[in-house]
Amino acid sequence: MKKYLLKSFIVVIVLTLFSLNGCILDSFNSVTQNVPITEKFIINSNPSTHTLTQEVSLDSSSVYQNYEEKIENIKLLHAEYRTVSVTPADLSGNIEFTLADKDGNTLFSLTLGKLTPANYQKTPLEFTLTSSDIEKVNSYLSMLSNKTFLATISVTNIQSSTSTFELVGAVDVIFEMKTKL
Amino acid sequence: MRKCFYVLLVLLFAVKISYSQQDQFASFAENNINGFAQPFVTSLGEGLNSGGFHTAYVPTLFGFSISFRAMYIFIPNDQKTFTPTLPAGYTATEPTATFWGNKAAVYTGPNGYLSFVNGIDQSGTPFYMPQITGSLMGTELLIRYLPQIKVGDKNLNFFGIGIRHNISQYIPLLPVDLAVQVLYNKLTLQDIITASTFAVNGEVSKTLGMFTAYGGIQYETSKFDLSYTLNGDPGSPDPLLRQTRNISVSINGKDNFRLIVGASLKLVVLVFNVDYNISSQSVLTGGISLDF
Numbered sequence: 001m002k003k004y005l006l007k008s009f010i011v012v013i014v015l016t017l018f019s020l021n022g023c024i025l026d027s028f029n030s031v032t033q034n035v036p037i038t039e040k041f042i043i044n045s046n047p048s049t050h051t052l053t054q055e056v057s058l059d060s061s062s063v064y065q066n067y068e069e070k071i072e073n074i075k076l077l078h079a080e081y082r083t084v085s086v087t088p089a090d091l092s093g094n095i096e097f098t099l100a101d102k103d104g105n106t107l108f109s110l111t112l113g114k115l116t117p118a119n120y121q122k123t124p125l126e127f128t129l130t131s132s133d134i135e136k137v138n139s140y141l142s143m144l145s146n147k148t149f150l151a152t153i154s155v156t157n158i159q160s161s162t163s164t165f166e167l168v169g170a171v172d173v174i175f176e177m178k179t180k181l
Numbered sequence: 182m183r184k185c186f187y188v189l190l191v192l193l194f195a196v197k198i199s200y201s202q203q204d205q206f207a208s209f210a211e212n213n214i215n216g217f218a219q220p221f222v223t224s225l226g227e228g229l230n231s232g233g234f235h236t237a238y239v240p241t242l243f244g245f246s247i248s249f250r251a252m253y254i255f256i257p258n259d260q261k262t263f264t265p266t267l268p269a270g271y272t273a274t275e276p277t278a279t280f281w282g283n284k285a286a287v288y289t290g291p292n293g294y295l296s297f298v299n300g301i302d303q304s305g306t307p308f309y310m311p312q313i314t315g316s317l318m319g320t321e322l323l324i325r326y327l328p329q330i331k332v333g334d335k336n337l338n339f340f341g342i343g344i345r346h347n348i349s350q351y352i353p354l355l356p357v358d359l360a361v362q363v364l365y366n367k368l369t370l371q372d373i374i375t376a377s378t379f380a381v382n383g384e385v386s387k388t389l390g391m392f393t394a395y396g397g398i399q400y401e402t403s404k405f406d407l408s409y410t411l412n413g414d415p416g417s418p419d420p421l422l423r424q425t426r427n428i429s430v431s432i433n434g435k436d437n438f439r440l441i442v443g444a445s446l447k448l449v450v451l452v453f454n455v456d457y458n459i460s461s462q463s464v465l466t467g468g469i470s471l472d473f
Contacts, residue, residue, distance in 0.1 A: 034296035172293040
């Protein structure tokens, strides 16, 4: 009876330990962290319309570089527009932002409307992305070799109290990256 | 398989740390590592400071015991998040994940996005320990020890010692057993961690036949000296996170007091016990001992 009790107890302990360890050790097979990247653009002349296209690469993030060989998946979390500096302060214009894959296929496009950039120096303007927008980006990123985007910013109907102006803006994007340990 | 082997034979926490410390801790500077890691340190303290007794009776002549203790530590929700310190221009509008938490919060401000690493999203963790005790004239010595083991390329050492003394022997006709105990544990993972815990408790128990009901109150501390390399990101909005550098910090656990309630069943020399510890992180402890 005693032997039976002891054996049963040991079996229960061992099974419990294995099952609990299985659960918790799964958590240590990977680590998930967020990868922010920023693309700056400068508009500093006086036509009333500007369109700039710049290449944006995840390689610009040192966090991405550190873990590039171990990435399991990477997903878009948030994106925003931010003004780094603007002269004059009353500069305004209609802004449209487009993110495309490396071949130029549009992933999402946002019309931000008429903006006064000076309002977004301390508090960036969060992009309102639909689940479809996010899905398209994530689908593109599911091929891990895809790490380059084409970001296009168009500013139209520019209005300013001075004949010359300079706007340094930035688009910040943050991704969630799961990597193997 | 190697991990399972270590977990069963070593201490789960050491393995966890060896596999995760660089990646889990490496995105925190001195100002936030405490908030992120303190619940983990508390868990370590809760585990090491558990299982010190399963009765308040200490033989007044001679006694010897070999035990195996298994614990399950419950992580409360309020220790899964913390409010980080952010650079000027940023506001912590929501808390971010601790080591045990889930998703890291994303903060925005004048220099772009700022975020940290996710937690491992767990509500509890197991913990195991072997120990032996020997008593003479109402005083018991408890030893916890593991020989030096390689975990990855690091050496792991663990040692614990406790002294327990029978108080009821001085009080004639006392219907219960009383004892006091002091416990100290030290765990080191070469160049990365030195963890030490201390506990002092008062115990009471009552034995009826094969059954013993026991309880106690315990004061305890846990301290964790951690060294790691911060993975600097030159583009980070937080100036403290821009340079890769070595960081050494000392973190105190949140475990201070616990209330212990438990019961044991003795079948000749074989003792099964279970107790519940109400503390900063509550602990369910199960044990099997050979008591002579």
